[in-house]
Amino acid sequence: SRKYSLRALPAFLIIPSFPQTPLILWCVAIHKFSFSPAGLHSFRSDNLSVRMKGVPAVMRASMVVEAPRNLRLRVANPVTGGEAVDIGSNEEKFWAWIKDSPQRNVITCSHDHVSIASKVCPMPLPFRPDWLMEVLGVVPISGSGYEVHRDKPKSPVVELVSVQRTPDQHPIKRIVKINTVYGVVVEHRVESLDGKMIAKATLFEHFRDQKTQLIMPKVINIDWPVDGQPIALSLEFNSVDFNSPAESVAMWSPPEMSDYPDDLIGTWQVKDELGGKTLGTSTVVFKAEGEV
Secondary structure, three states, X not given: OEEOOHHHOOHHHOOOOOOOOOHHHHHHHHHHHOOOOOOOOEEEEEEEEEEEOOOOOOEEEEXXXXXXXXXXXXXXXXXXXXXXEEEEEOOOEEEEEEOOOOOOOOEEEEHHHHHHHOOXXXXXXXXXXXXXXXXXXXXXXXXXXXXXEOOOOOOOEXXXXXXXXXXXXXXXXXXXXXXXXXXXXXXXXXXXXXXOEEEEEEEEEEEEOOOOOXXXXXXXXXXXXXXXXXXXXXXXXXXXXXXXXXXXXXXXOOOOOOOOOHHHOEEEEEEEEEOOEEEEEEEEEEOHHHOO
């Protein structure tokens, strides 16, 4: 696949002007069909580079995405190569597991309880996973309730702005920035009504896959503040399999992780001592998840 910067996209990506078409409909069409007339409904990347603020090394990862809510991101430890992060979503819930987090177990939560989960999640997510699916391009925006904003009257970059509510009924602004000349989405933002940033995703280096004619960004940077401190996550897709075959149910299921040491599982003979004297022995069986 050839790669293009926004300043050097080929002519076949330039969107012609249709005065009779309302701009809001045209922008929604760009978001939905800039990937291809058939649309992007799933993709898989087994060669993903992840960079995170505060982590000096580049982390290798894999990501599988399938509309409307299926997502699996697994990140390897940059030193050992073992699994370090597992974040995912299915139709009913999402989950997060980070090996080095104080919460060693898997955090799971329904989609409607994001605000609750973010208080205990090892990597708090102030936005709904549905928003991330729009950022990744597999779910088109509806256009309902959006208004078109421009910084300048003739600017080719427009913003679709909508006031929506979070699951806990807090009003927020959803903003999608679109370059109408090149026909690509360059930014997604979630803000409070007073303009305070809740989350932002910036899309770079859009490319067209020659086999499927699908277009997506090579790099997605996601920023969100937690307790006043910025968190930055960068995803670089080094290879992508577009509209990949359907995955098994296991792909969209939370991992089975335990903070109970595996090396204790089994049958043990334990001495019963009192005052330094052995009174006898007991047989103790340790099962999974700490069951005795």
